[in-house]
Amino acid sequence: MPKLIIDNLPVEVAPGTTVLEAARSIGITIPHFCYHPALALASACRLCAVKMLDGPVKGIQMSCSLPAQDGMVVSTTDPEALKMRALVIEWLMMNHPHDCPVCDEGGECLLQDFTIAGGHSRRRYQGDKRTHRNQYLGEHVYHEMNRCIQCYRCVRFYQDYAGGTDFGVTGSAGRVYFGRFEDGPLESPFSGNLVDICPTGVFTDKTGRYRARYWDYQFSPSICQHCSVGCNLAPQAFQREVIKIVGRRNDQVNSWFICDRARFDKKGINDPSRPREPKVDGEATDYETALDALAARIYDFLEVHGPESLAFVGSSRLSLEGCLMLGELAANFEAAALSFYGDPAEAKGSQFATELLTEQNVAAPADLASADCIVLLSVDLMNEGPMLAPFIRKASLTGTKVYRVDAPALPSEQRLPFDCLDAATLAEVPLETASRAIVVCHAARTPHEELAPLAAKGVRLAVLQPGPNGFAAGLAARKHGAVPFAEVLAAKKVRGIVAFESDLSAANLKGVTVLGCADWRTSELAQKAGVFLPTTTWMESTGTSINFEGRAQRFERTFRPGLPLRGLDAKYYAQSRYGEPAPGQPEVPPPQPPRIPRGEIPGGQEIEAWKAMARLLEKLGGEPIVEPLTGSWRPLREMDPEAGGERIFGLFKSSEPDTL
Amino acid sequence: MIPEQLRKSLEARVAHAFSAREAAVDVMKDLQFHYGWLTDEAVGEAAEILGLSRLQVEELATFYEMIYRRPVGNKMIHICDSISCWNAGYEKILDHLKARLGVEVGGTTADGQFTLVPCCCMGRCGDGPLISIGSTIYDHLTPELVDQALEIERLSGTAAPDHKGQA
Ligand code: SF4
Ligand code: SF4
Ligand code: FES
Ligand code: FES
Numbered sequence: 001m002p003k004l005i006i007d008n009l010p011v012e013v014a015p016g017t018t019v020l021e022a023a024r025s026i027g028i029t030i031p032h033f034c035y036h037p038a039l040a041l042a043s044a045c046r047l048c049a050v051k052m053l054d055g056p057v058k059g060i061q062m063s064c065s066l067p068a069q070d071g072m073v074v075s076t077t078d079p080e081a082l083k084m085r086a087l088v089i090e091w092l093m094m095n096h097p098h099d100c101p102v103c104d105e106g107g108e109c110l111l112q113d114f115t116i117a118g119g120h121s122r123r124r125y126q127g128d129k130r131t132h133r134n135q136y137l138g139e140h141v142y143h144e145m146n147r148c149i150q151c152y153r154c155v156r157f158y159q160d161y162a163g164g165t166d167f168g169v170t171g172s173a174g175r176v177y178f179g180r181f182e183d184g185p186l187e188s189p190f191s192g193n194l195v196d197i198c199p200t201g202v203f204t205d206k207t208g209r210y211r212a213r214y215w216d217y218q219f220s221p222s223i224c225q226h227c228s229v230g231c232n233l234a235p236q237a238f239q240r241e242v243i244k245i246v247g248r249r250n251d252q253v254n255s256w257f258i259c260d261r262a263r264f265d266k267k268g269i270n271d272p273s274r275p276r277e278p279k280v281d282g283e284a285t286d287y288e289t290a291l292d293a294l295a296a297r298i299y300d301f302l303e304v305h306g307p308e309s310l311a312f313v314g315s316s317r318l319s320l321e322g323c324l325m326l327g328e329l330a331a332n333f334e335a336a337a338l339s340f341y342g343d344p345a346e347a348k349g350s351q352f353a354t355e356l357l358t359e360q361n362v363a364a365p366a367d368l369a370s371a372d373c374i375v376l377l378s379v380d381l382m383n384e385g386p387m388l389a390p391f392i393r394k395a396s397l398t399g400t401k402v403y404r405v406d407a408p409a410l411p412s413e414q415r416l417p418f419d420c421l422d423a424a425t426l427a428e429v430p431l432e433t434a435s436r437a438i439v440v441c442h443a444a445r446t447p448h449e450e451l452a453p454l455a456a457k458g459v460r461l462a463v464l465q466p467g468p469n470g471f472a473a474g475l476a477a478r479k480h481g482a483v484p485f486a487e488v489l490a491a492k493k494v495r496g497i498v499a500f501e502s503d504l505s506a507a508n509l510k511g512v513t514v515l516g517c518a519d520w521r522t523s524e525l526a527q528k529a530g531v532f533l534p535t536t537t538w539m540e541s542t543g544t545s546i547n548f549e550g551r552a553q554r555f556e557r558t559f560r561p562g563l564p565l566r567g568l569d570a571k572y573y574a575q576s577r578y579g580e581p582a583p584g585q586p587e588v589p590p591p592q593p594p595r596i597p598r599g600e601i602p603g604g605q606e607i608e609a610w611k612a613m614a615r616l617l618e619k620l621g622g623e624p625i626v627e628p629l630t631g632s633w634r635p636l637r638e639m640d641p642e643a644g645g646e647r648i649f650g651l652f653k654s655s656e657p658d659t660l
Numbered sequence: 661m662i663p664e665q666l667r668k669s670l671e672a673r674v675a676h677a678f679s680a681r682e683a684a685v686d687v688m689k690d691l692q693f694h695y696g697w698l699t700d701e702a703v704g705e706a707a708e709i710l711g712l713s714r715l716q717v718e719e720l721a722t723f724y725e726m727i728y729r730r731p732v733g734n735k736m737i738h739i740c741d742s743i744s745c746w747n748a749g750y751e752k753i754l755d756h757l758k759a760r761l762g763v764e765v766g767g768t769t770a771d772g773q774f775t776l777v778p779c780c781c782m783g784r785c786g787d788g789p790l791i792s793i794g795s796t797i798y799d800h801l802t803p804e805l806v807d808q809a810l811e812i813e814r815l816s817g818t819a820a821p822d823h824k825g826q827a
Contacts, residue, residue: 165713170722173780181703181715 004072020063031114033199034151035064042152051078089118092149095129105201107214138185142206163417164188192263212238220556221641224262225538228465229385230547231258241564242266252364259386276603279532294516294531295619309495311337313502316467319543321610321628323472327480339485340473346466347484349443350474353463359649362549363438363460369394373434377441378406382414385464393418403429471546534606536561541608553645562604572602680710697728733768733775738792742781745788753789756803
């Protein structure tokens with residue numbers, strides 16, 4: 001372990017650590033552009049100069065590419081190093097358009113930070129600047145090449161890390177250009193990461209440009225709820241609207257990156273037609289009244305039909321808290337049915353995965369990078385777990401063979417960003433000769449009989465779940481004996497349901513009354529429901545989500561729910577000092593937000609689904625519940641959302657569902 | 661469209677290479693020889709033959725000085741504008757060339773004979789200022805020597821222009 005001294009502070013680091021990283025580990029940030037922990041070294045920008053005062057190398061060195069060695073004495077503040085960095089930054093800024101005021105990166109720009117930190121504050125160069133033509137890169141990413149400082153991060157990410165082939169670097173010397181062969185949408189499903197990874201404003205998020213500055217945003221550590229990989233991210237919200245979503249580091253799950261679905265799909269959350277008001281028989285009311293009505297209707301229903309005719313239906317969209325609470329709610333009526341999934345294959349597979357997987361046989365996404373044999377077994381990877389692909393690519397580039405067995409037909413644009421061999425059956429894959437083999441499959445598609453023997457052979461498993469929080473739903477289903485809804489229907493006993501964030505289609509519900517429905521999406525089910533309860537999306541909730549590998553991760557509320565200020569209906573301005581509209585004039589919202597302080601946020605009655613369940617349970621005669629994570633789940637309450645999450649296998653005896 | 665025979669020979673070249681990229685320069689040069697310059701169509705064909713994307717071929721094509729992505733004259737004049745030739749007074753030579761040929765840097769003469777482009781060091785830094793016309797280097801230049809060089813090259817005609825050759 002090399003020991004060195006940086007700015008008079010002794011530090012010991014693992015072999016292979018660079019001087020820049022060693023400095024970072026003791027809180028000293030050396031300005032850098034091309035260095036990125038997830039990417040291979042480029043040493044392209046020349047900004048990270050330090051002076052080596054003593055030891056095996058002397059003089060000015062690039063700290064990002066210099067491995068720390070015993071006896072090194074490093075100064076990051078030596079005048080010679082400072083001068084070098086100031087000159088480099090001045091040179092990198094030579095052609096920069098100085099357009100920060102109209103650049104969407106402004107305020108969250110590494111180039112701004114390090115220009116100032118590097119001591120360059122006055123322009124001396126008076127010549128012409130080189131300019132580029134920008135390209136149209138599709139509806140997600142905006143291109144402004146003049147801001148480029150040639151750090152090569154974008155191309156190292158796009159081609160090397162993510163395996164894209166339609167974006168790269170052309171030209172040489174002072175003419176290098178980062179773009180496509182011709183205008184057109186970026187093809188990689190990871191293209192949005194260019195926005196995060198470019199240290200300046202060459203790539204900005206077209207879906208959220210010019211809405212707010214960095215310091216305007218509400219931010220929080222959150223977890224993607226689009227699939228069961230559970231990537232870490234941070235939504236950026238402004239005036240109750242999600243403007244942008246950026247990746248957040250979790251070395252085990254998603255490294256620094258997220259897929260484009262996670263980044264750009266904000267429609268559902270910002271949807272102006274999102275159901276915001278509790279309703280009873282289509283009439284808007286307040287939450288309390290709606291809950292009272294639902295409780296009363298459930299009682300009436302039970303009187304007439306008995307509890308065996310009632311079903312509580314959730315889905316893998318619910319948080320862990322929601323899944324557990326729904327179980328409690330159903331348990332309140334002994335004969336009532338509980339369902340998390342409609343499809344029996346999904347229900348059984350999801351549950352089986354929670355039984356089979358252990359700390360020893362489960363594979364984290366990052367484990368794929370060091371696997372020596374990888375099998376994609378009946379899985380549509382780019383849809384069901386896209387962020388696993390870069391890790392598999394990493395393994396593949398080091399020679400690991402990737403086999404595709406029984407692959408579902410993929411649409412042609414869903415190219416896998418690594419080479420793979422096709423095999424007809426699992427038996428054809430030489431799993432025996434591998435010592436770190438991982439099989440990636442989908443819970444609903446791989447028969448249990450096939451998975452258990454694999455695990456017994458020491459193969460590790462990545463069993464993707466049918467929904468983002470499928471693992472939690474599977475656990476709750478086991479504890480409370482949930483049944484797939486298709487089976488509930490087939491038994492023909494059920495006459496009424498209460499649904500929480502369920503994806504059931506209303507079409508097969510002939511003869512079944514939807515007593516209540518709680519959701520943040522508009523759905524047919526919600527239309528049919530006697531009582532409707534609006535819930536918060538995950539960005540407006542604090543809770544826990546469990547990814548496919550049994551990793552519990554906490555997400556924190558980014559912003560309070562309610563109608564976004566933008567486009568707020570004129571009626572909310574009526575009491576403002578602008579007064580009532582003049583007679584005969586249309587109700588035009590004034591250009592400013594309402595100035596009258598209000599106790600409530602317009603359209604802000606939504607609550608987390610589990611809270612709606614808890615309040616309903618209380619109205620149905622249960623104990624008041626303020627904290628859903630009790631018993632075995634208690635340790636998760638204090639989980640730090642930024643600490644990478646915790647595997648749940650140690651929390652209870654998996655063989656005894658009652659202890660769950 | 662390239663003749664089947666050319667495609668076959670290029671495919672064979674790629675098959676023998678350690679990696680497709682290793683064969684990329686050869687493939688691009690042959691296609692350039694065929695078309696006169698590396699047309700968009702040629703980039704597409706190179707991509708197909710090499711198993712790369714068009715962008716990945718473009719990355720290589722635009723990196724190399726002697727792959728031309730725009731139509732060029734029969735003979736290429738490269739003038740070194742790197743540091744030693746610059747010190748040796750390359751600017752005077754450049755001005756003279758521009759005046760004689762009636763073109764700016766990057767331009768092609770009206771008769772289609774010459775295209776003038778800068779290049780960064782030919783590895784003969786002690787002999788500057790220097791230019792190359794086709795595959796011949798003319799060094800220790802003065803304006804008079806430039807005129808002589810142009811004369812020689814004009815007379816040597818247009819058959820099998822070097823930049824289109826397999827050199
Ligand atoms: S576009 Fe951005 S990431 Fe790419 S080289 Fe330029 S500055 Fe770096
Ligand atoms: S891979 Fe899944 S969890 Fe990760 S960012 Fe994409 S959709 Fe979200
Ligand atoms: S960070 Fe070291 S050269 Fe760019
Ligand atoms: S500087 Fe002109 S040949 Fe090297």
